[in-house]
Every structure is written in structure tokens, then in C-alpha cells.
Amino acid sequence: MTRGARFTAAAVAALLLAAPVAAPATERLRVSWHPKRPHPGDVAWVHVAGAGEAAAIEGSLGPRSLTFFPYAGGQAAVVGIDLETKPGALPWRLAVLESGLEPHSLGGRLTVHERAFAVQRLTLPPGMVDPDPETERRAMAEGERLATLYRTITPARLWRGGFVRPVAGREPATGFGARRVINGQPRSPHSGADYAAPRGTPVVAVNSGRVALVGDFFFPGRLVALDHGLGVYTLYFHLDSVAVVDGEMVERGQVLGTVGSTGRATGPHLHFGAVVGTARVDPAALLKLDLRE
Numbered sequence: 001m002t003r004g005a006r007f008t009a010a011a012v013a014a015l016l017l018a019a020p021v022a023a024p025a026t027e028r029l030r031v032s033w034h035p036k037r038p039h040p041g042d043v044a045w046v047h048v049a050g051a052g053e054a055a056a057i058e059g060s061l062g063p064r065s066l067t068f069f070p071y072a073g074g075q076a077a078v079v080g081i082d083l084e085t086k087p088g089a090l091p092w093r094l095a096v097l098e099s100g101l102e103p104h105s106l107g108g109r110l111t112v113h114e115r116a117f118a119v120q121r122l123t124l125p126p127g128m129v130d131p132d133p134e135t136e137r138r139a140m141a142e143g144e145r146l147a148t149l150y151r152t153i154t155p156a157r158l159w160r161g162g163f164v165r166p167v168a169g170r171e172p173a174t175g176f177g178a179r180r181v182i183n184g185q186p187r188s189p190h191s192g193a194d195y196a197a198p199r200g201t202p203v204v205a206v207n208s209g210r211v212a213l214v215g216d217f218f219f220p221g222r223l224v225a226l227d228h229g230l231g232v233y234t235l236y237f238h239l240d241s242v243a244v245v246d247g248e249m250v251e252r253g254q255v256l257g258t259v260g261s262t263g264r265a266t267g268p269h270l271h272f273g274a275v276v277g278t279a280r281v282d283p284a285a286l287l288k289l290d291l292r293e
């Protein structure tokens, strides 16, 4: 039986009256995930080709919702694979709404592969590890303030092109995802990466964005958080000095402050963090993000 034989005469007449005839959405839409084999800590992105820039696309990967932006003739969304994601298949779903076309939904699975993280043993003064109740309440409130910030999704993309290092040099940052044992006690994993640098070294914005928070918190010390839009945040902790103010728009490479050892730090270094849609991701993955525009 040919494909056409399944249509009734009335359906064929209706198709002929509806001009131009759009191809079925399943044939138009091409969904590609990058990287194809993600690991915990990766910044993944999905490209939907064949949907117009005016199409409204909603979607999710596992528990995380996707915010789309125009990209390469179609639309794309970035999504963080949190550093504590268990290896295995994550379901994804997309719904494409385009005026004049039938709403269309599609889905599949993206498999997260295992990544081994180092174990880091640290010895710190007890007062910095087990703070008194008042300090602990303060640290909890500060952590909640950051968590609230990460849940705030600016719907526009404020970054463009590639991301640059926050400090000059070639030495890679270390310690992302390390399972930390402090004074013999297991603690939450290290959610950023550390750059060793002398006090006073300039710290720059890794891409354009808006200063979302300037603070002086118990664990992070003097800090700057940048909002790059679409749920992408970068964090700069333990600063000696801060050169920007809340709400300021910054350009890629603009000086935010200088390296220091404020907060819980064993010596001068930059703790650099990256969050995508509340997922704690490897800053190195953000710096390698292969979106070309």
C-alpha cells in the first residue's frame, strides 16, 4: 500500500486547500544534543533546527526546564548537568508551538556517563569548620540567598561568544567536584574550581553580564556573582577587593576585583564557580562551551 492510499478523498481535498502545505513537524525538526556523551559537571546544550525563530519552544531534561534562545537559524537552550547527577539516562521532552502549525511534542533520552572525582583532605581551624550557632545561621542565610539568586532566570541571553579565564595565565583551575573531607569529616563536594594566584591579581568577568550580587559572606568571603542570562551565573569568591557594584553591566574581560583570601580560604586564590539553571557545573566546561555566536 502506498502512503497516499491511506488518505481519504476529503483529507486530500483539505490538504490541497491549505496552501502552502507544511511538512509534518517530525520531518522538519532536527534536535541535536552537545556533548553527545555528557558527564556530571558538563554544560550541555540542545539545538532545535527547523523551528522558526518565532516558534515558542518549551522543554525539559530530567528535572530541569529549558529556556530557548535564537541560535544558528533555529533555537538552542543550555542546561547544566549537576556535579552530583547519577550516571544513567535522563529523559528529555520538547513542545514546539508555531503559529499556523499543529503543536508538536517530541522526546528522547540523554545518557549521563560516569566521571570520577578526586577526594580532597583538608585540615582547617575548627572555628572555620564548625562555626558557633550564630555564625552557622548567618552562613545558612547566605547560602539560601545564593540559592534564591540561581533560581532567578533572566529570560535574555546577556553573554556572547566564548568565555575567557577569570585570571591571566595558563595553569588550569583545580579541585572541581572534589569530595572533601575536612578535619576527617566528609563535607559537600567542592562546587567550583580554584586558581592559585598571588593576592592583588586582577579578576575579570569571563563574559558579559550583569553584576547580580556583591557581598561579604562567611565562607565565600568577598564575592561577586555575575548573571549572564538564561540561568547562567559565574561566581568569584575570596576577593581582596571589589571594583564593581550591584546591578552594573560588565563586559567580557572587565576587572571585577582582585584575588585575596577572605572568607574560608587557606591562602590567596580565586574560587571560581559556574551555575547553569541551579546545576553546579565545572567552570572549565563553561569556558569550553562551543556555542559559536
Ligand SMILES: [Zn+2]
Binding pocket: 190, 192, 193, 194, 270, 271, 272
Ligand atoms: Zn574553592
